[in-house]
Amino acid sequence: MMSDSNLSNLSVEFMRPPEQVMRLDRMGSSHQTRLSFMRSLIRRMSRENWKFECLRRDIDNDGFGVSVYAVTTPLRTYSLIAFTQDIPPKKRTDRVIAEVWDATFNLFDGIPTQADIDYLANNTPKQEGGRYRPSELVLARANKSLRVFEHVISTLAKGNQPDIELLSSVGYLMRTTAVYGSGKFGCADRAKIADREECKGAFQIELLAVYLIRWFTIDLAEHLAKKRGGDKAVKFEPHIRQFIGVGNATGLGMAPFLLKHPVLIHNLVIAKESALARVRSMETPLKGTLEKFTQSLIQVSQHLREWSVEDEVQTTRIDRLKDEIESLSNWCSDEINLMKPYPWNGIYQFVEDRFSLECQEMVVSLIIEPHGSLVDDLAETMSSVSTPKLVANMPLSQLKEIVKDYYVWATTIDFTLTDSQHHFWYYSEDKLEPRFGSRDVEEGSEQEMPLAIGRDVHDLNHALLSTSDEMLVGEFVISFPQFRHIIRRIQNTLQRPYSEVQDNLLDESMRPLDLLRFKLAFFGASKFDPKSDLWTRISMYQGAPMPDQLSDPDHDKWFFPVIPNQVI
Amino acid sequence: MATEHLTISLNEVLFFFTRAGFGVNAPIGISEDFAYSNMWIAENGFDPSSCSIEALNNLDSHTSDLAVELEKSDTQVHFVNPNNVYLSSLIASVSVVDCINIGSQDVELIVKNVDSPLLVIAAMGANQCSDWQAIWLDENNYEYLVNFIEPGVWEMVSSNTQPIELSKGGNMIIRPLVETKKHPANAVLRQFVTIEEKEKILQTGVKVGEHWQGIYDYFSRCLVKSTAESRASGAGAGMVDTD
Numbered sequence A: 001m002m003s004d005s006n007l008s009n010l011s012v013e014f015m016r017p018p019e020q021v022m023r024l025d026r027m028g029s030s031h032q033t034r035l036s037f038m039r040s041l042i043r044r045m046s047r048e049n050w051k052f053e054c055l056r057r058d059i060d061n062d063g064f065g066v067s068v069y070a071v072t073t074p075l076r077t078y079s080l081i082a083f084t085q086d087i088p089p090k091k092r093t094d095r096v097i098a099e100v101w102d103a104t105f106n107l108f109d110g111i112p113t114q115a116d117i118d119y120l121a122n123n124t125p126k127q128e129g130g131r132y133r134p135s136e137l138v139l140a141r142a143n144k145s146l147r148v149f150e151h152v153i154s155t156l157a158k159g160n161q162p163d164i165e166l167l168s169s170v171g172y173l174m175r176t177t178a179v180y181g182s183g184k185f186g187c188a189d190r191a192k193i194a195d196r197e198e199c200k201g202a203f204q205i206e207l208l209a210v211y212l213i214r215w216f217t218i219d220l221a222e223h224l225a226k227k228r229g230g231d232k233a234v235k236f237e238p239h240i241r242q243f244i245g246v247g248n249a250t251g252l253g254m255a256p257f258l259l260k261h262p263v264l265i266h267n268l269v270i271a272k273e274s275a276l277a278r279v280r281s282m283e284t285p286l287k288g289t290l291e292k293f294t295q296s297l298i299q300v301s302q303h304l305r306e307w308s309v310e311d312e313v314q315t316t317r318i319d320r321l322k323d324e325i326e327s328l329s330n331w332c333s334d335e336i337n338l339m340k341p342y343p344w345n346g347i348y349q350f351v352e353d354r355f356s357l358e359c360q361e362m363v364v365s366l367i368i369e370p371h372g373s374l375v376d377d378l379a380e381t382m383s384s385v386s387t388p389k390l391v392a393n394m395p396l397s398q399l400k401e402i403v404k405d406y407y408v409w410a411t412t413i414d415f416t417l418t419d420s421q422h423h424f425w426y427y428s429e430d431k432l433e434p435r436f437g438s439r440d441v442e443e444g445s446e447q448e449m450p451l452a453i454g455r456d457v458h459d460l461n462h463a464l465l466s467t468s469d470e471m472l473v474g475e476f477v478i479s480f481p482q483f484r485h486i487i488r489r490i491q492n493t494l495q496r497p498y499s500e501v502q503d504n505l506l507d508e509s510m511r512p513l514d515l516l517r518f519k520l521a522f523f524g525a526s527k528f529d530p531k532s533d534l535w536t537r538i539s540m541y542q543g544a545p546m547p548d549q550l551s552d553p554d555h556d557k558w559f560f561p562v563i564p565n566q567v568i
Numbered sequence B: 001m002a003t004e005h006l007t008i009s010l011n012e013v014l015f016f017f018t019r020a021g022f023g024v025n026a027p028i029g030i031s032e033d034f035a036y037s038n039m040w041i042a043e044n045g046f047d048p049s050s051c052s053i054e055a056l057n058n059l060d061s062h063t064s065d066l067a068v069e070l071e072k073s074d075t076q077v078h079f080v081n082p083n084n085v086y087l088s089s090l091i092a093s094v095s096v097v098d099c100i101n102i103g104s105q106d107v108e109l110i111v112k113n114v115d116s117p118l119l120v121i122a123a124m125g126a127n128q129c130s131d132w133q134a135i136w137l138d139e140n141n142y143e144y145l146v147n148f149i150e151p152g153v154w155e156m157v158s159s160n161t162q163p164i165e166l167s168k169g170g171n172m173i174i175r176p177l178v179e180t181k182k183h184p185a186n187a188v189l190r191q192f193v194t195i196e197e198k199e200k201i202l203q204t205g206v207k208v209g210e211h212w213q214g215i216y217d218y219f220s221r222c223l224v225k226s227t228a229e230s231r232a233s234g235a236g237a238g239m240v241d242t243d
Helices: A009-013 A037-047 A114-121 A124-129 A146-157 A164-170 A204-232 A238-243 A254-259 A262-280 A289-306 A312-333 A343-354 A357-368 A372-381 A396-406 A453-464 A473-479 A481-495 A512-523 B010-023 B028-043 B048-060 B089-102 B117-126 B194-204 B212-220 B228-233
Strands: A051-059 A065-072 A077-084 A103-109 A136-144 A172-180 A245-250 A423-428 A434-438 A526-530 A536-540 B006-008 B069-072 B076-080 B108-114 B132-137 B143-150 B153-158 B170-176 B188-193 B206-208
Touching (some): A037 A512, A051 A204, A065 A114, A077 A114, A103 A114, A103 A204, A114 A124, A124 A136, A146 A204, A172 A536, A204 A536, A245 A512, A262 A481, A289 A312, A312 A343, A343 A357, A396 A453, A396 A481, A512 A526, A512 A536, B010 B028, B010 B048, B028 B089, B048 B089, B048 B206, B076 B089
Parallel strands (some): A172 A245
Antiparallel strands (some): A065 A077, A103 A136, A245 A536, A526 A536, B108 B170, B132 B170, B143 B153, B153 B188
């Protein structure tokens, strides 16, 4: 199926095939793992002893103004510049088409001068309406949680700790609604920083910005409480501070990004699948790992009790998941089940044979978790630098073989059915907001984004029926230039079999939410809170160590966070 | 975004030029390659919009088109537009690179009446072509020579003052590189190490000039008009979101 120098022959036997992994329903059941980008970033911060400092806090009694928070890595410094302002409640929307935000941010490459801050003060609050320079690595914005923000300030100001149940029900003080990197709106290209050690993993610089935003929101709340309460005010208890994450609202923009980066998808998935295969292929467990796993079942049960959402579909899934984790715990409590050879594979098979995809993917995360020494190197392989190129000298016979071997899912779809082409993806002229429309209802399908992978493969397959096997791809595309992009994708799949989502992205039943969750799980998000099929809220860094906790021995133990002191 | 003398990122070059190509009805695969060519142009310190606007204008006005015929002999491959208009550099560039990648190491490639020769050069550069040479005389009788010396290293030779990105209507000869030293006495030679030029651009951004607006206009054709219905429901989240 593939060659991977990081896998032994035995491990390859335990790899789950792309046709099992790359299905929307399974992708939409993904959970964070220890390879997730936030997890690997926190480990690096701790390992390299990064230093954090608030350089500037020029804000009024309401918290409006500019602040600068810096982090120093072994070789360089990055600064989060935060602008805060008063906005009318009715102007708060998570959509791209929003025009004002409570807080807007840049991650700056180095320490900004006053001239830099003056320039950004005229641009950053405008977000997409501003222009940025290669010194700006990230552009982001966030809105307050109205329920939590005021509660936290007023209780801290009175010398009390906030209501932990309320904190748990939201999970954050502010919610980011966009985090842009990689050259957006003039910001630095990824290539500028790609060779830096701390940036080699996927999305590390964007997630550094988010980590600093989380610190900023907590620091801001404590500062405002002090302003209001004076000597009576208190700071968060450390364990409560650690439990506060930063929210995020993720919409459609992430889905086209994912589909346009097949190399990245492959690299993400093969890293996770390789980790799983390495664990499943162990005949005897590493010392202490089974105990850690059974302990984690207790913690995750608590996490599930605290994972409460309004969405009915997700609520049903969580309820079933609770029962399944309990059943797994009971099964694991019978020592005979864990004393057989290949115990991790035994656990995985038990779950795969009986339980929901949601449970299967959670257990994948749980059995990888105790195996840092075995799998953490894979986190370094999850970014992508290459772009697929057309292989012009490939004979059509080989192209046909690849289609036959890897794209049955596409060639067997009946695209004459209306439902099979129900949706189309497009950019709106309204701030270039990505949207997902119904072909029969909305205009603009002629400007459809080229994300109809299955349909394009299907059409190519039909065109290939009447061609000579000996013809080369480079000759074929002279006559059929409309297939150039899809041939390039197909050729890439031969090298990178986990590149494609093996479902029809235009189908009436298609839920973009599945793609969003897939990618957000790789980021390390938790407590997915779907608001519709098109967007979700999540919590990021909930339970992660704060800057002053990074040297703690437990700095890496924050997956599936639970309310402090609530673990039974 | 449609400001004169703007500085943009390489990623924005990729984003906007891909859709600008699509905006003049080039197939998406060709538009993607067109955008990568423009990234290479930008990485080498040129304004990609001043080179590519002509190619897009030509396609839009049907002064060029994407039809290409290949006439092959033992020693040459000719790329010809059959419709008596310019051969669009969007199709010429990918066709030349494909031909090179197929393994045409011992033949000359003759590209006739291509509208923007630098885009063909850029496609070769973006695909790391090495040991190839391109020479052309354009419709203003300006002559250009480009040598791809090794991957990522190329040189441009010309004895005229017209910037290479403005050269149009060229009959190009592309052949394996055999000699790099013979140049006319009055010729100006500029050598580029793309990775070094790119490093400078990553620190400063890509400066685009007066033709950027035209690129943006073609890009804008890919956008769908917003309606009350799509604004309300096309992207999920509500118009007011509090929690």
